[in-house]
Amino acid sequence: MTDPAWQQPIRPPSQPHRQRALARQVLLTKPPGSLGQLESVAVTLAALQHSDSPDVDPIRIAVFAADHGVCDEGISAFPQAVTGQMIANFAAGGAAISVLARQLQAGLEVINLGTVTPAPLSDGVIDAAIAPGTANLARQPAMTSPQLQAALATGDRAAARAAEAGSRLFIGGEMGIGNTTSASAMACALLEQPPTALTGPGTGLDADGVAHKIAVIEQALQRHGQDREPLAVLGSLGGFEIAALAGAFIGCAVRGIPVLVDGFIVSVAALAAVRLRPELHDWLLFAHHSLEPGHMAVLTALDARPLLALHMRLGEGSGAAVAAPLLRSACALHNQMATFADAGVSGASE
Numbered sequence: 001m002t003d004p005a006w007q008q009p010i011r012p013p014s015q016p017h018r019q020r021a022l023a024r025q026v027l028l029t030k031p032p033g034s035l036g037q038l039e040s041v042a043v044t045l046a047a048l049q050h051s052d053s054p055d056v057d058p059i060r061i062a063v064f065a066a067d068h069g070v071c072d073e074g075i076s077a078f079p080q081a082v083t084g085q086m087i088a089n090f091a092a093g094g095a096a097i098s099v100l101a102r103q104l105q106a107g108l109e110v111i112n113l114g115t116v117t118p119a120p121l122s123d124g125v126i127d128a129a130i131a132p133g134t135a136n137l138a139r140q141p142a143m144t145s146p147q148l149q150a151a152l153a154t155g156d157r158a159a160a161r162a163a164e165a166g167s168r169l170f171i172g173g174e175m176g177i178g179n180t181t182s183a184s185a186m187a188c189a190l191l192e193q194p195p196t197a198l199t200g201p202g203t204g205l206d207a208d209g210v211a212h213k214i215a216v217i218e219q220a221l222q223r224h225g226q227d228r229e230p231l232a233v234l235g236s237l238g239g240f241e242i243a244a245l246a247g248a249f250i251g252c253a254v255r256g257i258p259v260l261v262d263g264f265i266v267s268v269a270a271l272a273a274v275r276l277r278p279e280l281h282d283w284l285l286f287a288h289h290s291l292e293p294g295h296m297a298v299l300t301a302l303d304a305r306p307l308l309a310l311h312m313r314l315g316e317g318s319g320a321a322v323a324a325p326l327l328r329s330a331c332a333l334h335n336q337m338a339t340f341a342d343a344g345v346s347g348a349s350e
């Protein structure tokens, strides 16, 4: 039997390209370091892409959608039917990520891994339904082992399509009412922190709603026990879209495509994927710091320095889409700025 996609080798970033990119940054007509994170991002992309002219275009955005059985516990401010309705909205072009993808001229695909309210079949939506949502993770494992493998493989296929399209940057988004409960539970298990530290309002719960959500997550963690193994955590506390994101990120690294990580839920998927494949860490750039309170702990665990903090808390990949132009700027500056020698500008005094 061949190994699953998420076990394929991940090539390391190119040290020669990193060294040449670092050397070039010093020659450009600016005080060394003055472009801050735009410099380090360009150097990272050069090393990842094994290129002296890093470039993030074309950009691929894949939004993974699925429902969550834990919605039975009343943990979201919105009804479960919104997941399927939003899939239709993504395809119709009216969702935030639809607008941002158009603005970026990025390829957008929506992958439906299973909703309770069936989304109408439409162009741009890939049907990869595993089940009509996960089981209620407060009371039983969210998914079976074959379901988990199917979700990981669905993510890997999205990475394969991105590679076939020549994509040089991958953004993963998610849609799934209830998925901040799943992501918070996963973060608690992976980071060994209590739900009080990592649980927030999601789409807009009030204080009583958050207290109830914490109790539901406590129940889920009690049921789950002490197992910190990432596949066990994903299968027991995850969602189909979260597992697919983990599979997609590993699949991108396997195929040499850097990933721009979105908000809280996507970062939890990234954390699980990095625990599974530590070499993935090199391939992740972090877009923004979400308002969801658990995000900071997840970013810290990933040693991430997100580009933006815009008080966003939407998901869908929207924070990453908003940050993508910064990567374009970083590459353009790296590739196109004149050197001191070329421009006849004097360098720093001794």
Ligand SMILES: Cc1cc2ncn([C@H]3O[C@H](COP(=O)(O)O)[C@@H](O)[C@H]3O)c2cc1C
Binding pocket: 075, 076, 077, 078, 082, 086, 174, 175, 176, 177, 178, 179, 180, 181, 201, 202, 203, 204, 314, 315, 316
């Ligand atoms: C209209 C609408 C569009 C969204 N787009 C992303 N989310 C975000 O909110 C959900 C998670 O929050 P919770 O765990 O509180 O349900 C996810 O679907 C996430 O992507 C949305 C939520 C709504 C209501």
Ligand SMILES: O=C(O)c1cccnc1
Binding pocket: 180, 202, 203, 262, 263, 264, 265, 266, 290, 291, 292, 295, 312, 313, 314, 315, 316
């Ligand atoms: O940060 C996120 O990804 C997020 C936060 C709240 C709701 N949905 C997504």
